[in-house]
């Protein structure tokens with residue numbers, strides 16, 4: 001196959017030239033590819049849908065990691081659900097945390113990413129603070145919620161799309177169990193799709209997560225290869241002041257960390273909670 | 287005519303040592319014997335060049351139509367490979383068929399899912415595979431697509447039944463033409479886009495008159511909808527039905543398709559035209575080779591027992607109402623004979639009261655035009671081994 005054609009939508013489709021195929025695996029009903037494209041670097045696709053590219057992954061990973069981490073300000077214990085490519089972990093370990101648990105359903109995804117997408121994890125899988133758990137994300141929160149283990153300050157759900165292996169990570173039960181793994185002032189964020197084309201996703205999350213948190217909202221960022229403009233991230237917390245931190249505080253935290261970011265900065269952080277009108281409308285009609 | 291009575295003579299085309307030139311018959315027999323000595327008996331011999339020829343002929347007869355091979359006709363990896371190389375698309379109807387395509391790395395973008403009735407899991411599997419075109423024919427099915435409405439393009443299947451079709455495909459599926467407007471409207475209200483209409487006049491039709499009638503009717507419906515609709519319908523899927531030459535009468539696909547071409551020529555030039563041919567493409571490309579395992583004389587008939595039959599490659603005689611031309615390699619005086627399959631069941635009879643020259647144990651009996659709906663419907667009855675498929679001319683001929 002010399003071209004990859006995304007199969008996300010029937011009426012439109014992005015097409016990528018495959019300049020070099022690094023990896024392809026087909027298990028039952030699942031098709032994973034990693035290839036090189038001249039403009040985007042290494043591209044990973046799952047079931048015909050672009051998951052991540054080296055060129056623009058920084059926007060996604062910085063925004064899903066640094067917004068909750070810096071808003072919280074003192075997160076010590078972090079849980080990442082999914083995120084097998086390692087990009088989320090790479091951003092999370094830049095913070096002065098004590099511990100991060102990452103739950104990935106398939107060890108082979110981690111191994112494959114370390115080998116073929118090395119820039120994503122950039123060594124983060126060797127971080128001593130990491131506890132990598134190979135388990136179903138739903139299973140993990142279910143067990144953890146019933147245990148006496150110390151809960152998390154921040155939970156990041158870095159899932160695939162709701163049709164496919166990540167399906168349960170968009171369910172009522174998952175959101176409820178995940179909240180039970182969160183400290184009372186903790187923050188949970190999730191990947192939530194591109195509402196310009198998939199308004200249903202924000203509506204579903206608004207209904208499901210909105211019922212659980214005192215403050216449930218979305219923030220957004222445009223990731224070029226997630227075709228369709230802004231991607232939304234769901235934000236849920238009982239700490240109602242977390243989404244609007246004091247600007248000076250945020251600046252101070254950012255500077256103290258000396259994060260070398262390419263998309264995130266405190267002004268973007270604050271601005272990302274401002275939503276375009278079409279997204280507001282979609283949420284309101286939930 | 288699957289089960290002829292014992293009194294009625296089986297009049298299917300029969301090639302014998304007397305009807306085929308000796309050289310030709312000998313060359314064929316030698317090839318088949320060689321294949322059997324290599325691979326065992328029974329066999330299905332798939333000649334990829336014949337499939338290439340069929341595909342090109344149909345494409346030439348319907349130059350504006352994109353061809354999607356109906357995988358159900360013969361779900362086999364070797365066949366998929368050839369269609370893929372020819373640039374054809376695939377009409378799929380189940381997760382099993384998708385797995386076959388996935389093994390061959392065919393992009394979901396080149397497939398359409400045409401089963402009008404689907405479970406939710408099947409829709410999800412199809413989307414994960416990459417098929418985004420779905421077919422529905424009623425409101426219940428439309429509703430199942432609501433969750434996926436941003437991703438899918440939907441064809442509405444309309445029922446037009448050819449009286450001459452050997453296999454009726456409009457009794458079980460398809461809405462009536464006068465339900466179309468209401469369904470398109472209901473879809474629009476659910477936020478689902480109907481991108482066009484599809485029909486299947488039935489398989490193995492004698493002429494294209496029903497195709498033509500259906501094209502005219504769909505043209506009217508689509509044009510009528512498009513006068514008001516915000517999102518125009520632009521796809522017309524004319525299904526299958528293109529016949530195989532079971533009579534060995536020298537069928538011309540170009541002549542058959544001429545009225546379809548004329549009807550399609552009247553459509554707006556920006557409409558997308560697609561077809562889902564199965565039988566025409568693959569039937570002549572596969573030949574069954576069986577060996578006579580035993581013989582006897584019973585009730586005044588010469589009985590020959592083959593190592594393949596109705597529960598195997600000849601299952602189409604039962605399920606598909608087809609009668610395949612047979613070939614034997616002896617000549618001389620003929621006698622009323624019965625060709626039976628290998629299972630213990632009495633319906634396992636391939637040809638009853640057929641006039642055959644005297645045959646011997648070990649002789650080959652060949653079935654022609656046996657590519658479509660043959661192995662596809664075989665059973666596991668008696669736990670007999672399947673006829674193995676062997677491929678001739680796997681690589682494209684260098685012209």
Ligand SMILES: Cc1ncc(COP(=O)(O)O)c(C=O)c1O
Pocket residue numbers: 356358359377400401455486488489490525526527528562563564565566658
């Ligand atoms: C939906 C659909 N498309 C295509 C076909 C193939 O038809 P044919 O073999 O007559 O070309 C069939 C046959 O059953 C079918 O059901």
